[in-house]
Amino acid sequence: MNLKSITISAALLAASGVAASAADQIRIVGSSTVYPFTTVVAERFGRTTKFATPIVESTGTGGGFKLFCESAALDTPSVSNASRAIKSSETALCAKNGVKDIIEVKVGYDGIVLANAKSAATFTVTTKDIFLALAHEIPDASGKMIPNPNKTWKDVNSALPNMKIEVLGPPPTSGTRDAFQELAMEGGCKQFPEIKAMKKKDKKAYKKICHSVREDGAYIEAGENDNLIVQRLQANPTALGIFGFSFLDQNTDTVKAAKINGVNATFDNIADGSYPISRPLFFYVKGAHVSKVGGLAQFVTEFTDDKASGDEGYLSERGLIPMSSAERTALRDQVLSRLSK
Incomplete structure (x- = not known):
């Protein structure tokens, strides 16, 4: 000092x-x-x-x-x-x-990670994959918004595992949820030109599409206790969880983070801004x-x-x-x- x-x-x-x-x-x-x-x-x-x-x-x-x-x-x-x-x-x-x-x-x-049990398949996803997996509505082939039909990660991207989409995450009162919606979901959402164009014309509608999380069981609100999410991932190797990097750092013996947009969730990558989901x-x-x-x-x-x-x-x-x-x-x-x- x-x-x-x-x-x-x-x-x-x-x-x-x-x-x-x-x-x-x-x-x-x-x-x-x-x-x-x-x-x-x-x-x-x-x-x-x-x-x-x-x-x-x-x-x-x-x-x-x-x-x-x-x-x-x-x-x-x-x-x-x-x-x-x-x-x-x-x-x-x-x-x-x-x-x-x-x-x-x-x-x-801090970085926000999408993590799963260390014994489970390693995920490499993009923010576009995250949007297509968790958004309430997504565009179909013609660009029309439809209720999210994706049931497995392979439905989202053929290169991903044929596993049920099951993501444990924080509730709407959480700042981590807010940041995840803005950085990860909106980050993927705006890669669709027809949605990105909407931002200038109708910002409210754009935000609703990009930030609305599906409510059909694919996203599971797991409360404010990030340690509980880590424990539940250990018990369920097919699930993924959303929480802060600090909890990953303290539990590297049991969970691992997905690579996002080709970048690993590491201390250095978050510090230099290259990891896309940091706040x-x-x-x-x-x-x-x-x-x-x-x-x-x-x-x-x-x-x-x-x-x-x-x-x-x-x-x-x-x-x-x-x-x-x-x-x-x-x-x-x-x-x-x-x-x-």
Whole structure:
């Protein structure tokens, strides 16, 4: 950490210490993808500071924002983890309920994988294959949209295994689901010229086609617990699952990721942007809680420090893809400046 950060942290420590009696424990909700990273930081924070270990709950990104935006009261969450940026509708809900000063903190990057049991067939798919497998409607030979008729992966692409399409994935409240629909499904959807042309004429209809997931059993909502999806893949070798790279990284002895558009899901490929299904991760902080919730400023400072989220930080050991040094430094200075106001 640079001298500026150290100076700010010291000042924040003194300021928050005075107000610690207003609320003595940080409460964090939100994304299941960011959850394991936040838990690691929270546990270290509890061990190495005078503050209580923060309470961290995995509620999904959308569910987290609902809780976060309920009120500015001190008995509501101070932090909401998110595997996508906050939506304008969520910002409006927050403002309506008095949560007006929101500090966005970018954590790093993560990839979304399509994985299956290590004992099963290895998949190599394109985003077009993913769209044709999971979309609610797809174009027929004439370009007319029809209910998805594909039952097996071989129906989608003759080069793929003759296996039933059975994909375990997150529910609509999940930021991972949002990102998967945008990056993987829309990525494949727009490869059809007749659909891509629709984007300029009718953006709402275009998004509905590209983002709507089939509801006939091929896609199975498996909740917000990514570890549960990993366990179910072990029990069912014919199924595939959608979850963050960090969970793949922690379970390489039991699951493996499909190659997407010819690119493997690896730390380096996600970091350099060549892996097609990658996204930034965030958490959001209530500015009004910074001076009232004991340790909140220090927790944010810990999370954004290089020892946590840097190239050699302890979160990279858990699968977090760090930002570049320049981006990290600029973000940290900006966030610490907001915290000190």
